[in-house]
Amino acid sequence: MQQNAINELGQFIPLHYHYQMLSDKERMNAFQTAINQVVKPGDTVVELGSGTGVLSFFAARLGAEVWSVEYNPALMESSRQFIRNNGYADKVRLVLADAATWLPPEPADVVVCEMLHSALLREKQVQVITAFRNAHQKRFGTVPAMIPTATLLGVQPVLQSYDFNGFHAPVSLFQSPYAEAKDCIPLLEPAVYRMVDYDRCALEIYHADIAFPFSRTTTVNALRFITKNLLSIDYSKGTTVDWHNQHLVMPLPQTARMKAGQTLQISFSYRPGDPLDSLADSLQMIAPMDTVPQPRMREFALA
Numbered sequence: 001m002q003q004n005a006i007n008e009l010g011q012f013i014p015l016h017y018h019y020q021m022l023s024d025k026e027r028m029n030a031f032q033t034a035i036n037q038v039v040k041p042g043d044t045v046v047e048l049g050s051g052t053g054v055l056s057f058f059a060a061r062l063g064a065e066v067w068s069v070e071y072n073p074a075l076m077e078s079s080r081q082f083i084r085n086n087g088y089a090d091k092v093r094l095v096l097a098d099a100a101t102w103l104p105p106e107p108a109d110v111v112v113c114e115m116l117h118s119a120l121l122r123e124k125q126v127q128v129i130t131a132f133r134n135a136h137q138k139r140f141g142t143v144p145a146m147i148p149t150a151t152l153l154g155v156q157p158v159l160q161s162y163d164f165n166g167f168h169a170p171v172s173l174f175q176s177p178y179a180e181a182k183d184c185i186p187l188l189e190p191a192v193y194r195m196v197d198y199d200r201c202a203l204e205i206y207h208a209d210i211a212f213p214f215s216r217t218t219t220v221n222a223l224r225f226i227t228k229n230l231l232s233i234d235y236s237k238g239t240t241v242d243w244h245n246q247h248l249v250m251p252l253p254q255t256a257r258m259k260a261g262q263t264l265q266i267s268f269s270y271r272p273g274d275p276l277d278s279l280a281d282s283l284q285m286i287a288p289m290d291t292v293p294q295p296r297m298r299e300f301a302l303a
Contacts, residue, residue, distance in 0.1 A: 015078050018052050026178050030243035032058050034147050034231035035112065037241060039064050043109040046144070048099035048128055053079035053092065055112050060091035067104050069095045100124065100131045107140040112147045118174065118248035119153060119225045119279060120196065120206075120272040127273055129198050146198040148243075152228040154190035157212050157264060160222040160249050170221070170251035172276060177226070177244035184249060188212055190226050196272075207269040214258040221255040223266065223283070224248070248276070252285055 021027060035055065039045055041063030047056045048069050056068040060083075068083070070076045076096050083092045095102060099113070111132065115125040129146065137143050161183035162170045175181045193208035227245035234240070256264055265286035270278045 013051065013072070013075070015052070015075050018075075022052065022054060027243055028054070030231055030241055031055055031112075031114065031147070034241040035059055036062065037232045037234060038145055038147055039110050044104070044106055045110045045112065046104055046108040046132075048102075048111060048113040048132060049115050050079060050094075051075060051114075053083045053094070055114065056092045057083060057086055057088055059110070059112065060088040064091070064110070066092045067095060067108070068092050069097050069099045069102050071096070071098055100128045103132070103135050103139060107142055108136065108144040110147065111144045114148075116148070116151070116227070116229060116245055118227050118245045119270075120151060120227065121248075121270065121274055121276055121279060124273045125151075126196065126201055127203055130201055130203055133198070143199055148229040148231045149198060149233055150230040151196040151198075152192055152226075152230070153194040153196070153206070154192045154226040154228070155208070155210065155266070156190040156224050156226065157187045157220045157266075158222050158224045158249065159185040159187060159219055160224075160251070162221075162251070172248065172250045172280065174246040175224070175249060177247050181247075184222075184224065186224065187218055187220060188214070190224075203271065203273075205269050205271050207267075209265070209267045212264045212266065214260060214262055214264065216260050217258065219255060219257050220252065220264060222249050222251045225250065225279075250276075250280055250283065253283065254285065256285065 035058045039059050039062045043064040045059040045064040046067045046069065047059070050056050050068040050070045053068050056066045060066045068079065070079060073096060076094060080094050083089055083094065113125060113129055115123040115128055117123040120126060133143055162168055175184065191210050191212070193210060194206050225248040229243045229245065231241045231243055258264060268279055268283045270282060
């Protein structure tokens with residue numbers, strides 16, 4: 001496979017990028033809690049796109065037998081060393097393979113897959129989970145428990161500052177979901193436009209037509225896309241273990257000056273795994289009068 005095709009898969013992330021993931025306490029704590037909740041001693045666990053192998057390590061530490069699948073040869077060798085140094089080489093079997101086409105020789109009880117990105121763009125979470133789940137069900141007649149179990153996708157209108165030392169540049173940007181963004185004012189509650197259930201999901205176009213009614217006069221210049229992953233569900237307690245990807249803030253084609261009682265109509269469409277530009281290019285708005293053109297700028301590799 002050519003190098004650009006490998007990169008497009010969203011499965012070829014070099015080791016030096018993994019520090020950010022390993023040091024993300026919200027991410028690490030949420031996945032560890034979910035794995036502790038779902039995985040039982042003796043389970044067969046498959047991790048798709050295992051990276052450094054840390055999530056495989058969490059499962060192995062609980063007494064599971066783990067298949068750890070990674071596509072990047074250099075990262076696989078680093079993962080092998082990490083797993084060995086942490087004392088679980090006998091519990092984690094590392095496999096150099098494409099997670100979208102590989103199947104274990106035995107049924108899996110649990111599948112862990114963290115190929116998640118804001119709005120489910122760029123990385124191939126849906127493609128990989130769908131392909132693995134369908135192939136597993138065809139061969140073994142079962143669907144493993146999935147971590148995450150679902151993803152909720154939402155969007156809300158915001159007023160985002162695009163002033164950079166006096167330089168106005170409306171570009172797409174990322175925000176931490178766990179800290180207040182002082183330069184971004186949320187104007188309405190988020191609207192959910194898609195719930196992705198990994199037990200049943202298929203690769204399809206996500207299309208949204210959303211009406212945002214405003215009860216007060218304000219200005220809107222961007223949309224904030226929110227990605228909430230339900231890693232596991234405790235049905236007995238009615239609780240979930242959640243983790244949010246970074247919020248994606250995308251400028252609108254025009255700045256809209258909304259009056260009380262007016263409605264902003266938004267539409268967009270994209271396929272999960274598409275580049276950010278696919279969402280940006282599809283974004284359309286029907287706004288009242290008093291709109292100001294806002295130049296569209298192409299994406300750089302922001303995350």
